[in-house]
Amino acid sequence: MYKFDKKRWLNENKQDLQAFEDKLLHSMPETLALVAQGKSLARFGDGEITLMDGDDIDFQAADPELARELEVILNNQDENLTVCLPTMLKACNDYEVNWWLKFWYVRWKDLQPKLNTERAYGHSMVTRPDYFIMYPEQAALSWKAIWNQREIMLITGEGSRLNLEHALFDNARSRQVIYSKAVNAYADVPRLLSEVRQSAAPGSLVLIALGPTGTVLAKRLSDLGYQALDIGHITSSYDEAAAELNRA
Secondary structure, eight states, X not given: OOOOOHHHHHHHHHHHHHHHHHHTBOOHHHHXXXXXXXXXXXXXXXXXXXXXXXXXXXXXXXXXXXXXXXXXXXXXXXXXXXXXXXXXXXXXXXXXXXXXXXXXXXXXXHHGGGSOTTSOBEEGGGGSHHHHHXXXXXXXXXXXHHSTTOEEEEEEETTOSOOTTSGGGTTSSEEEEEEEOSSSGGGXXXXXXXXXXXXSOTTOEEXXXXXXXXXXXXXXXXXXXXXXXXXXXXXXXXXXXXXXHHHO
């Protein structure tokens, strides 16, 4: 559908992308440092950005209400919530760099005017293989320090790739799980919020792996006083990175 002339497009847009990445996008370690201070984390990736443009993704149908809520979160002013965006020009390998350049070729023009340029964004790749590959000595330790000896509640979809018995979680005091729908989970948000409020006191740590609905829940739960972290399929990311590092 889209003919991508990488060289030409970069010549036209690299200055804007570089300026954003240098001035308005925290590094991955800086993002984890904010989480360590107790901030919640809401991540935007290709799915959330695509939904804001009114297009479907594989496991979430386009929804005007969801698109509006995501745009509000993108302009978040809450100091307790770090909103994250994906990489612009840097990634763990050339394949990832090229993938994101093609994505921004399609989506950057629509996203740029929606951004809040008055404050910095966190880095969405903290839950992706990039973080574990680019910072192999500190990535897993930084995450495990967040939930060390804490009771955690996990929200994920039925059949999720998130491994609840993974070594990343072996230092948590306890784990409680709430399952949602694997497809179109946004409709399940009211029930999920109710279950969290019934099961965990404000201040508790809630980990979420639920696609774009995870972004929404991170904001809403943060507003209710929880530390809510949109971690995506972090265990799969860790395993993928470990396999790649072992091959190197």
